[in-house]
Amino acid sequence: MDFILTEEITLNTDRFIPGFGVSRLSLLSFKILESSAPSNTTGFTVPVDSIQSVFNRTIGIQWFNRTLLQTGVVPNVRLFLPPFRVNYAPSVENIARNVFIAFSPVISQMFGSRLLSVTARDQSFSATFPADK
Numbered sequence: 001m002d003f004i005l006t007e008e009i010t011l012n013t014d015r016f017i018p019g020f021g022v023s024r025l026s027l028l029s030f031k032i033l034e035s036s037a038p039s040n041t042t043g044f045t046v047p048v049d050s051i052q053s054v055f056n057r058t059i060g061i062q063w064f065n066r067t068l069l070q071t072g073v074v075p076n077v078r079l080f081l082p083p084f085r086v087n088y089a090p091s092v093e094n095i096a097r098n099v100f101i102a103f104s105p106v107i108s109q110m111f112g113s114r115l116l117s118v119t120a121r122d123q124s125f126s127a128t129f130p131a132d133k
Contacts, residue, residue, distance in 0.1 A: 003034040004116065007051045009060070014067040015090040015122070016075050016083075022067065025092070028055075028099060029119040032107060054106060059099065068095070095120040096129035 006029060013025045030051055056064075068090035069075065069083040088094045100118040107115040119128040 005032045005034050005113075006030065007032070009052055009055055011060075011063065012065055013063045014079070014081050015095070016067055016069050016073070016077075016079065017089060017091060018073060018076070021077055022075075022079065023122045023124070025068070025090075025095065025120065025122050027119075027121040028095075029121070030103070030107075031116040031119075032111075033114040033116050050110070051107075054110065055103075058106075059102065092120040092122060092125045092127040093129065096127045100129045 009028045009030070011025050011028060014022050015025050016022050032051075062084055065081055066084035067075075067079045067081045068086050069079075070089050071085045071087050075083075086098070088098060096118045099120070100115065103118065104115045107113055117128050117130055119126060
């Protein structure tokens, strides 16, 4: 039997988008397909705290207490957190897509499970990649 595990990671990260301004990226949600565990084990093979830990050691360490800012963009407002440059416009759609692309092979290699989707949320918007059907 397959299980779907959802892990939510709270962020302290801002993002700047020209014409929109600064908003707080508040949450990333990972949806993972967990195939049935071997009969001699109990529970999930993807420990929830491991997803948080891997995120913190990779993307999180770069994003924590920072403002995501597209390379080449000059903000026209004061940023409260220091900038961290990314090679895409940091919309919730692009953040979900890029985190999914970065984490899909990690989840597969480390846990033998499949990342189904990543959802990024701020105060007003949310986007899931790949989009729910």
